[in-house]
Amino acid sequence: MTQSLYYLTYSSNIAIRQIFSPNCIKDIMEESLVFNPKNSVTGFLCYDSLYFFQYIEGPKETIEHLFDKLKHDKRHRNVKLHMTGDITRRRFHNWSMLPMHIKRFSKDFQPSQNFIPFRPYDWDNGRCHDFIGIFEKFYRTPQAENLATFTEDLTPINMDIKGTLRQHQAFLMVQLVLLTLLLSFLYACFKMDWQQGFSSMLSFAVF
Numbered sequence: 388m389t390q391s392l393y394y395l396t397y398s399s400n401i402a403i404r405q406i407f408s409p410n411c412i413k414d415i416m417e418e419s420l421v422f423n424p425k426n427s428v429t430g431f432l433c434y435d436s437l438y439f440f441q442y443i444e445g446p447k448e449t450i451e452h453l454f455d456k457l458k459h460d461k462r463h464r465n466v467k468l469h470m471t472g473d474i475t476r477r478r479f480h481n482w483s484m485l486p487m488h489i490k491r492f493s494k495d496f497q498p499s500q501n502f503i504p505f506r507p508y509d510w511d512n513g514r515c516h517d518f519i520g521i522f523e524k525f526y527r528t529p530q531a532e533n534l535a536t537f538t539e540d541l542t543p544i545n546m547d548i549k550g551t552l553r554q555h556q557a558f559l560m561v562q563l564v565l566l567t568l569l570l571s572f573l574y575a576c577f578k579m580d581w582q583q584g585f586s587s588m589l590s591f592a593v594f
């Protein structure tokens with residue numbers, strides 16, 4: 388007899404030590420990529436440096452058994468179950484478990500930007516549903532097919548910093564130029580008198 392298809396979604400806080408661990412996501416993925424394909428579990432794991440939000444789908448008993456293990460995993464805490472239910476079709480056939488940092492997701496797929504800041508803990512069922520819907524749309528794009536070869540550094544905090552730098556690149560460049568101008572002005576004032584310092588800053592700005 389075929390078992391009914393079931394889905395479950397929850398969020399949790401990443402344990403503090405895991406935030407800085409280059410192995411956190413890597414280890415979870417290694418375990419998932421052994422268990423999930425063997426047991427017909429598919430889904431995604433979205434995270435930032437504070438939270439996990441995971442969606443899993445598969446045979447009901449398997450999903451319940453997996454969630455029991457997940458609840459006791461020390462790599463996260465305050466596991467909050469959002470939604471469960473029967474489904475008639477799988478949403479993410481080819482993703483045995485896709486790890487996705489929210490900042491990377493927002494760069495690759497613009498509609499996900501509405502979910503930053505990433506606070507899945509506070510989401511009601513409607514918002515969780517919308518978020519899963521965004522992943523489903525992304526799943527159907529050609530980019531999503533290349534994600535099987537996902538090899539970059541997955542450390543939660545590193546991904547967060549990289550994402551923030553990428554997001555604010557232009558602003559940071561302007562700040563850097565202004566800081567250079569200010570420092571050259573102060574240096575010139577220190578070396579010469581302030582008028583010369585001012586004119587040296589101007590000439591730096593022009594060139």
Ligand SMILES: Cc1cc2nc3c(=O)[nH]c(=O)nc-3n(C[C@H](O)[C@H](O)[C@H](O)COP(=O)(O)O)c2cc1C
Nearest residue numbers: 415418419422423432439441456457460462463484
């Ligand atoms: C956020 C998070 C997501 C996880 N997702 C999965 C998963 O999809 N599949 C899986 O087998 N293990 C997953 N794990 C790991 C399980 O909690 C557990 O450590 C693993 O299944 C091995 O359990 P076992 O030693 O009892 O067999 C996840 C752990 C965390 C912290």
